[in-house]
Amino acid sequence: MSAQAGRHLWVAQRVTAMFLGVAVLVHLVTIMVAVRGGLTAAEILARTQGATLWFAFYVAFALAAGLHGAIGLRNIAMEWLGWRGRGFDLAWLGIGLLTAAFGVRAAWGLYAN
Amino acid sequence: METVPKGEKAQDALKVRVWRGDAAGGEFREYAIPARENQTVLDVVTQIQREQEPDLAYRFACRVGMCGSCAMEVNGRARWTCRTHVKRVAAPGEALEIRPLANLPVIRDLATDMAPFFDKWARAKGTFQPKDAPDGAVPAEFATVPPESKARREADAGIECIGCGVCYASCDIVAWNPDYLGPAAMNRAWTLVNDVRDGARAERLEAVSGDAGCHSCHSTQSCTERCPKNLDPSSAIAGLKRTLFWDSLWGRLR
Numbered sequence: 001m002s003a004q005a006g007r008h009l010w011v012a013q014r015v016t017a018m019f020l021g022v023a024v025l026v027h028l029v030t031i032m033v034a035v036r037g038g039l040t041a042a043e044i045l046a047r048t049q050g051a052t053l054w055f056a057f058y059v060a061f062a063l064a065a066g067l068h069g070a071i072g073l074r075n076i077a078m079e080w081l082g083w084r085g086r087g088f089d090l091a092w093l094g095i096g097l098l099t100a101a102f103g104v105r106a107a108w109g110l111y112a113n
Numbered sequence: 114m115e116t117v118p119k120g121e122k123a124q125d126a127l128k129v130r131v132w133r134g135d136a137a138g139g140e141f142r143e144y145a146i147p148a149r150e151n152q153t154v155l156d157v158v159t160q161i162q163r164e165q166e167p168d169l170a171y172r173f174a175c176r177v178g179m180c181g182s183c184a185m186e187v188n189g190r191a192r193w194t195c196r197t198h199v200k201r202v203a204a205p206g207e208a209l210e211i212r213p214l215a216n217l218p219v220i221r222d223l224a225t226d227m228a229p230f231f232d233k234w235a236r237a238k239g240t241f242q243p244k245d246a247p248d249g250a251v252p253a254e255f256a257t258v259p260p261e262s263k264a265r266r267e268a269d270a271g272i273e274c275i276g277c278g279v280c281y282a283s284c285d286i287v288a289w290n291p292d293y294l295g296p297a298a299m300n301r302a303w304t305l306v307n308d309v310r311d312g313a314r315a316e317r318l319e320a321v322s323g324d325a326g327c328h329s330c331h332s333t334q335s336c337t338e339r340c341p342k343n344l345d346p347s348s349a350i351a352g353l354k355r356t357l358f359w360d361s362l363w364g365r366l367r
Contacts, residue, residue: 001324003322003326006324009328011361011362014358079286079289
């Protein structure tokens with residue numbers, strides 16, 4: 001991988017970290033506020049279905065988490081296992097997108113159904 | 114027969130384990146020399162070479178901490194042997210263990226091949242590129258560089274490096290990734306990034322980017338901890354990361 005691409009990955013990991021720092025806080029505070037006094041599945045769905053802003057928030061959350069995690073795992077694998085090269089980079093990209101896809105699918109389930 | 118300097122009484126023997134071998138491999142051999150009140154590790158190596166093993170290979174020049182050529186691993190840590198007193202690293206009765214610098218190919222015994230280390234200085238674009246005279250000519254005007262400016266103070270902080278390789282031998286990242294530029298080369302790059310007279314900022318920042326550059330640094334700061342000149346390569350690398358982050362974000366680099 002070129003030095004330029006390596007730099008972009010590093011920047012992407014920092015930027016996603018900044019977003020995730022805020023997003024995790026929003027996520028946890030929302031849960032605590034929403035759950036007070038108990039919550040049923042039907043009540044959750046009533047709030048999330050059609051809530052476009054929440055859907056957008058969780059799509060961004062999932063993408064950031066998938067990207068951030070895959071970049072970090074790639075670094076660890078390079079240093080500890082010597083997994084370097086284009087093949088591994090593509091595999092990590094796939095793993096990052098797959099992780100993000102699970103999150104997006106969950107968000108879509110709460111939004112659309 | 115060992116000679117004892119006048120006014121000093123013969124003392125116990127100092128046990129020394131010295132790594133002997135070459136690129137193909139080697140092993141520790143044990144020696145005993147007279148323990149003295151004032152004795153540097155370089156004195157110990159010299160004593161062994163002069164009195165016991167004429168073919169012991171090691172490197173030194175100035176003996177006073179100016180040239181940076183006598184660095185070795187002493188009891189597991191990279192140090193200047195000329196500025197390291199035996200009593201500072203080994204308690205009375207304790208053995209001394211001397212190895213060639215880590216992370217560098219061994220030529221023979223305690224002498225390492227420093228070529229990969231200096232090749233990385235070149236790869237990190239460690240040469241000054243005059244902004245006003247790209248062809249290497251002398252600029253027509255003197256540059257005015259306020260000594261108290263932030264950039265100049267950053268450059269000054271790292272400028273005293275003499276290239277001994279102690280930080281490089283102490284760096285975990287170099288051990289994990291032989292391509293990694295290492296602390297000294299990037300410390301040098303950071304001094305030039307902060308040199309207002311330099312015209313190769315973008316190329317240099319590109320050269321220190323990525324997995325073999327500053328972005329692999331974990332800031333564990335072994336380089337800063339071990340630098341015999343008390344420089345702070347770890348902060349220099351952090352400075353490169355910070356500069357590259359904002360330059361990337363605002364599109365100031367390609």
